[in-house]
Amino acid sequence: MHEKFLKPYNPEESEKAIYKIWEDSGFFNPDVCVEKGVTRSDAEPFSVIMPPPNANGSLHAGHALFVTLQDVMTRVARMQGKRTLWFPGADHAGFETQVVYEKKLQKEGRSRFGMEPKDLYKEILDFTLSNKSFMEGQLRSLGASCDWSRELFTLDERVVHTVHDTFKKLDDDGLLYRGARTVNWCPKHQTSLSNLETEHEERTEPFYYFQYGPFVIGTSRPETKFGDKYVVMHPDDTRYAEYTHGQKIDLEWINGPITATVIKDVAGDPEMGSGVMTITPWHSGIDFEVAKRHNLDYEQIINWQGKLLPIAGEFEGMSIKEAREKIVEKLEKKGLLVKIDTTYKHTVPVCYKCAREIEPQIRQQWFVTMKPLADRALKALADGEFRILTEQHEKIFRHWLTGIEDWNISRQIVWGIPIPAKICAKCDAGYVDLTNSIVTCTACGGEVVKDPDTFDTWFSSGQWPYVTLGFPDGDDFKTYYPTTVMETAADIIFFWVARMVMFGLYRTGKVPFRDVYLHGLVRDKHGKKMSKSKGNVTAPTEISEKYGTDALRMGLLIGNTAGTDMNLDPDKINAYKKFANKIWNISRFVLNAVADAGLDLTHALQKEDTILLSEVQELARDVTTDVEKYRLYIAGEKLYHYTWHRFADEVLEESKQILQGDDESLKKSRVRTLYEALIIQLKLLHPFMPFVTEEIWQALPERETGLLMVAKWPKE
RNA sequence: GGGCGGUUAGCUCAGUUGGUAGAGCGUUCCCUUGACGUGGGAAAGGUCACAGGUUCGAAUCCUGUACCGCCCACCA
Numbered sequence: 055m056h057e058k059f060l061k062p063y064n065p066e067e068s069e070k071a072i073y074k075i076w077e078d079s080g081f082f083n084p085d086v087c088v089e090k091g092v093t094r095s096d097a098e099p100f101s102v103i104m105p106p107p108n109a110n111g112s113l114h115a116g117h118a119l120f121v122t123l124q125d126v127m128t129r130v131a132r133m134q135g136k137r138t139l140w141f142p143g144a145d146h147a148g149f150e151t152q153v154v155y156e157k158k159l160q161k162e163g164r165s166r167f168g169m170e171p172k173d174l175y176k177e178i179l180d181f182t183l184s185n186k187s188f189m190e191g192q193l194r195s196l197g198a199s200c201d202w203s204r205e206l207f208t209l210d211e212r213v214v215h216t217v218h219d220t221f222k223k224l225d226d227d228g229l230l231y232r233g234a235r236t237v238n239w240c241p242k243h244q245t246s247l248s249n250l251e252t253e254h255e256e257r258t259e260p261f262y263y264f265q266y267g268p269f270v271i272g273t274s275r276p277e278t279k280f281g282d283k284y285v286v287m288h289p290d291d292t293r294y295a296e297y298t299h300g301q302k303i304d305l306e307w308i309n310g311p312i313t314a315t316v317i318k319d320v321a322g323d324p325e326m327g328s329g330v331m332t333i334t335p336w337h338s339g340i341d342f343e344v345a346k347r348h349n350l351d352y353e354q355i356i357n358w359q360g361k362l363l364p365i366a367g368e369f370e371g372m373s374i375k376e377a378r379e380k381i382v383e384k385l386e387k388k389g390l391l392v393k394i395d396t397t398y399k400h401t402v403p404v405c406y407k408c409a410r411e412i413e414p415q416i417r418q419q420w421f422v423t424m425k426p427l428a429d430r431a432l433k434a435l436a437d438g439e440f441r442i443l444t445e446q447h448e449k450i451f452r453h454w455l456t457g458i459e460d461w462n463i464s465r466q467i468v469w470g471i472p473i474p475a476k477i478c479a480k481c482d483a484g485y486v487d488l489t490n491s492i493v494t495c496t497a498c499g500g501e502v503v504k505d506p507d508t509f510d511t512w513f514s515s516g517q518w519p520y521v522t523l524g525f526p527d528g529d530d531f532k533t534y535y536p537t538t539v540m541e542t543a544a545d546i547i548f549f550w551v552a553r554m555v556m557f558g559l560y561r562t563g564k565v566p567f568r569d570v571y572l573h574g575l576v577r578d579k580h581g582k583k584m585s586k587s588k589g590n591v592t593a594p595t596e597i598s599e600k601y602g603t604d605a606l607r608m609g610l611l612i613g614n615t616a617g618t619d620m621n622l623d624p625d626k627i628n629a630y631k632k633f634a635n636k637i638w639n640i641s642r643f644v645l646n647a648v649a650d651a652g653l654d655l656t657h658a659l660q661k662e663d664t665i666l667l668s669e670v671q672e673l674a675r676d677v678t679t680d681v682e683k684y685r686l687y688i689a690g691e692k693l694y695h696y697t698w699h700r701f702a703d704e705v706l707e708e709s710k711q712i713l714q715g716d717d718e719s720l721k722k723s724r725v726r727t728l729y730e731a732l733i734i735q736l737k738l739l740h741p742f743m744p745f746v747t748e749e750i751w752q753a754l755p756e757r758e759t760g761l762l763m764v765a766k767w768p769k770e
Numbered sequence: 771g772g773g774c775g776g777u778u779a780g781c782u783c784a785g786u787u788g789g790u791a792g793a794g795c796g797u798u799c800c801c802u803u804g805a806c807g808u809g810g811g812a813a814a815g816g817u818c819a820c821a822g823g824u825u826c827g828a829a830u831c832c833u834g835u836a837c838c839g840c841c842c843a844c845c846a
Contacts, residue, residue, distance in 0.1 A: 062808065236844070254843070261846095272846065286846090323845075331846045339844035403844075414844060446774055453773055454842070548842085575840095579782075613783050613793070618775085619840090621782055625795045632808045643805035685786060691793070706805070 056753040059645065063638035065602030065631075068749040073194055076748075081764050083201045084137045092764045093137050100131035101534035103519050103567075104200055105542040105550070106143030106208060109186035110151040113193070115576035115584065115622055116543055118594035119614075121196040122607040123573060123686060124541050128199055129741035130681050131538075133767035139534050141522050142193065142200035144186045146209045148470035148511035149251070153243065153407045155181055155469070167244070171468045171506070178469045192595055197603050197744045199763065204530075206522050208514060209471065216521045217514045218474045218488055220561060225486040229423045232475075232484035236339040237462050239415040240405040241360035245466040246419055248510055249459065250549055252403040252412050261398030262382060263327070265390045267305030267314060272327040274400060275334075276385070277377045280365050281353045282307075282332035285314050286344060288322040291329050306388065308381060309367040319344050336416050356413055374411075418482040420464040420473060420507075427556040428455040434555065440536075440565040443684055444617035447547055447572050454548050463513045470508030477505045516553030519566035526562075537567045539684075544572035544617055571684055574619035576610070581621050592622055600624075604743035605631035611742065612690045633694060634746045637739065640702050641750045644728045647713055651721045653729055653755060660720060663727035666705060670696075670731045674769040677738050690742050697735055705731070733757075734768045 080086035087093035102124050107117055124140060132138040155178045156166050166174055186207065193200070206213065224230040237246035263272050269285055285303070287294045297303075299318040304311060314332075321344045322331060335345035335352035345352050355365055362369050362377050369377045385391045403412040432455050434440060435448070442448040464473055476492045477484045480500030485492050495502050514521075519540075523531040536558070542550065551570060558566030577583055578590040585591065598606045601624075609627035614620040659667070673696050680689035705728070712724045733754075740747040740762050751762035759765045 059805085062806080238844090249843080274846080321846090326846060333846085338846080340846075341844090343844090400845080401843085412844095450774060450841070457772090457842085545841085581782075609794095615784075618783095623782065623795075626782080626793095628808080629794055632806095635808050636806070639806035639809090641805085646805065680786080683786075687784075688786065691784075695793085702805085703810080707810090710805095 056645070058749075058753065059638070059642040063602075063635045063746055063749070065604065065634065065745060066599065069195070069197075069603055069745045072745050072748050073197065076199065076761065076763055077194070077202070079761055079763070081132070081761065082140075082199050083203050084139045087132070087764065088137065092759075093132075093135055095137075097135055097137045099139070099534050099538075100128075100136040101139045101141065101523075101537040102128055102539055102541060103522055103537055104140060104142045104198075105546075106145040106206075106515075106518070107189055107193070108147035108150055109144040109182045109189055109207075110147055110154045111185060111189075113189060113196075113594055115592055115594050115610075116573075117192075118196055118598075118606060119573055119576050119610045119620075120541060120543070121193060121198045122610050123571065124200075125196075125198055125607075125744070126611070126681070126686055126741040127539060127541070127684075129744065129763065130678075130767065132199070132763070133737065133740070133765060135766070137533070139204075139530070140198070140200040141530075141534075142190075142198070142202060142205045143518070143522060144189065144205070144207050145515065146182055146207065146469065146511070148508065149243075149245070149247075149407070149465060149467055150511070151178060151182060152467045152469040156243075166468075175468045195595060195598060195603065197607070199744070204522075208511075208518075212524070213514060213517075213521050214471050216525065217471055217509065217517060220517060220557065221474060221509075222486055222488055223561070224422060229426065230420065230486070231423065232418060232420050232477075234416050234418050234482075235421065235462075236342050236414045237417050237419055238403060238412045239358065239417070240408065240410060241358065241413055242408045242410045243405060243467075244358060246415075246417060246462055246464065247405065247412070248462055248512075251406050253406045253409075254401040255404050255409075256399060256401050258397065258399050260382075261395040262385075263392035263394070264385055265392055266307070266330075266332060267303045269330040270328045270392050271330055271332050273332075274398060275337075275378075276381045277362065277366075277369075277374050278334040278337050278355050279332065279381075280308060280362075280367070280369075281336070281355050282334055283312055283314050284317045284333050284345075284348075284350055285330060286317045286319050286322045286333055287330045288320060288324050289318040291322065291324045293324075293329060306390070308385060315350075317344065317348055317350070319347065337414050339414055342416065352416065354416070356415075358415070360413060418477070418484065419462050420475070420484065421460045421462055422513075424458045424461055424556075427560055428458040428552075430559050431455055431552065431555045434559055434565050440555065440568055440570065442570040442572070444544075444572055447544060447570075447617055451547060451552060455552060461510075461513075463510045464505075464507040465510055466507055468508065470511060471514050473505045473507050473509055475505040476502035478502050512549050512553055515550055516557045517561065519554055519558055520562050535562065535566070536564050539569040539571055540567040541571040541573070544574055547572060569684070572617050573614070574617055577619055577621050579621050579623040579625075581619075592624075597622075597624070597627055601627045601631040602634055602745070604634045604746050608633065608690060608694070608742060612687050612694065614687050616684060630694075633698065634743060636698055636702060637735075637743070637746055638750065640697065640706065641732060641736075641753075643706055644725075644732045645753070645755075647709070647725050648729060648755060651713065651718075651725045653725060654722050655726055655729070655756065657719075657722040657726050659727060660723040663723045666727050667730060669700075670734045671768070674734055674738055678767070678769040681741075693735070693739055693742065697739065701731065701735065729756075736762060737765055737768050740765075 088095045128140040238252050259274050261274050297316045301316040303314045333341035335342040336354045362372050364370050474488045475484050476487045478495035478500045481498040483497040523535050525531050554566050605627050608630035677689045712720050736747045748762045
């Protein structure tokens with residue numbers, strides 16, 4: 055017996071070396087598997103595209119969870135002889151990374167504003183690339199058996215090329231437009247954001263009622279009211295029947311007398327306050343819609359930095375907070391303040407990164423018309439072209455797509471894929487221009503310049519499955535698309551999953567994946583969300599150094615149902631560290647028995663031993679079914695149970711008598727049985743706990759393959 | 771405002787197609803020489819939130835209630 059078994063299993067000693075053997079073998083690459091005869095060239099393909107981790111920091115527990123889930127699926131498929139591809143990537147993560155980098159700049163007393171875009175881009179690129187290799191190292195340490203030879207970065211030429219083509223195709227198909235529309239503007243980050251990139255905070259803020267000529271209007275935002283010269287009410291509101299649409303009314307307002315115009319529009323809700331409102335189209339989407347319907351003027355009141363513009367008169371240059379109080383004071387002095395409701399509760403949109411209030415602003419942006427894309431995706435789901443394994447997520451998915459709105463895909467940041475377009479310096483019209491050939495604006499004759507904006511990262515990420523596989527004519531695309539399963543975090547179901555489905559169908563005519571497995575959030579042991587500010591973040595690399603990667607993987611997997619959040623408890627991980635050691639000692643026992651009694655794999659089996667082996671084979675059937683039905687947690691638990699509480703606690707204990715007895719035939723039969731049962735268990739356990747099982751495999755006296763990683767799965 | 775979940779042992783959670791409940795940790799007791807003390811054996815502990823219903827039978831299906839949570843959302 056190998057002398058390494060004289061000590062307890064030490065993950066730290068074996069993991070790095072084991073991973074190197076795997077990687078050097080080339081078997082992560084399905085082409086190598088075919089070349090070396092491990093996989094048949096006509097074998098059924100199995101493919102998983104890895105959600106590319108952001109190359110802007112360390113891996114977190116959620117990454118460890120996805121690596122575990124995807125690696126289990128991948129390793130099982132590979133051992134089953136399928137042509138198995140797990141495609142890795144790294145995400146430049148546009149806005150996310152730029153925010154991370156801006157924080158770094160701030161620490162150094164610098165700011166992105168005032169930097170040359172080119173210089174900023176170069177700095178972020180260097181930063182990202184160095185993080186990228188760090189992140190790849192961490193994926194390796196988690197045991198990810200992905201094909202590194204294919205790895206793709208989201209800014210690689212191939213990606214940019216395809217993304218630009220999609221942009222052009224959307225334009226050709228009339229699904230793209232550039233328009234002045236209300237966007238979510240973050241005054242800190244100086245960019246527009248998609249709806250999904252805003253969060254909503256409930257606030258209790260004063261709600262003011264002002265006298266506006268003969269009307270009383272209510273608002274929580276007095277600072278936007280300077281330009282309000284339209285007063286809107288519902289056409290059927292009998293209280294205001296005496297006023298007619300278009301009627302002019304002179305009245306005293308914040309900075310003196312103005313003339314207001316009556317607008318009858320269904321946007322006026324008779325149930326709300328007095329049923330009368332004034333509108334600020336530049337800073338409210340609803341108001342903008344009203345203005346558009348009636349072709350009304352609109353004017354910017356608040357600048358891009360969140361300060362009041364000259365239209366505010368004496369309040370010019372003030373911040374919103376400062377101006378709000380002073381305006382109310384002034385209106386009160388003028389006798390126009392009717393009352394203040396201090397119990398008013400409402401929600402305000404905030405930037406998901408900095409929590410600053412979003413200022414709705416009108417801005418020329420690129421938008422994608424989503425409805426046709428969404429309808430096609432919904433049809434694909436209804437027709438069963440793909441399925442979402444968790445029912446609740448399928449409902450959520452359907453609900454979101456049913457009410458989808460157009461998508462603002464342009465961002466005012468440098469870190470991202472440039473939008474291949476020209477915009478008119480004079481009238482802001484935009485032209486899709488992949489070949490950089492447009493020189494004048496057809497609308498106004500003005501000069502056009504390169505659009506400085508970049509794409510929302512998700513615009514490119516949404517195309518990841520077919521981009522990675524080399525759409526339209528790459529071999530991988532032909533072999534592996536649509537992919538078998540998309541495994542990713544449930545919280546990006548809209549950001550990513552929905553977009554992949556829509557884009558996949560749009561560009562390739564096929565869904566990008568057959569099954570969608572969504573995992574929940576990894577929380578701390580008390581169920582609290584991990585966050586840097588709370589200081590409860592557990593780095594997976596630390597856990598795996600302390601307990602071993604196999605233990606970490608089992609701890610993340612078992613007891614975790616698809617789609618639900620889980621808590622990461624070190625005590626639980628430790629239990630699986632013990633399990634790794636248990637497997638180690640079981641192997642030691644079996645190898646001792648082999649050394650003592652000799653191993654004859656052709657020796658006739660006792661009836662009892664046949665039964666024992668059939669028991670393990672039944673386990674193999676169970677585990678295989680569970681894995682194929684994506685019940686990985688159950689598979690893991692069954693293995694744990696069988697190996698420890700049946701095989702170790704009972705079978706090995708009972709075997710001691712036989713092994714110590716003097717019936718050589720019984721002994722030989724039992725040793726063969728134990729050995730074969732061990733082999734099966736190692737194989738079954740390998741996808742879950744790859745390191746310890748491979749380490750043991752390497753010490754087996756008789757084994758069918760050099761590497762357990764490509765051994766034959768014990769059940770077809 | 772709309773949508774989706776959860777409520778099972780002291781704690782954190784499983785429970786695959788309905789057949790009177792399981793894991794890890796914790797607690798109590800016992801076991802020190804040959805696989806493993808990172809161990810072995812045993813035990814305590816649950817009216818499966820509540821109320822109805824379907825069923826021979828419900829933690830599991832249906833309806834309602836209570837509490838907790840998550841997501842989406844431009845209501846002045």
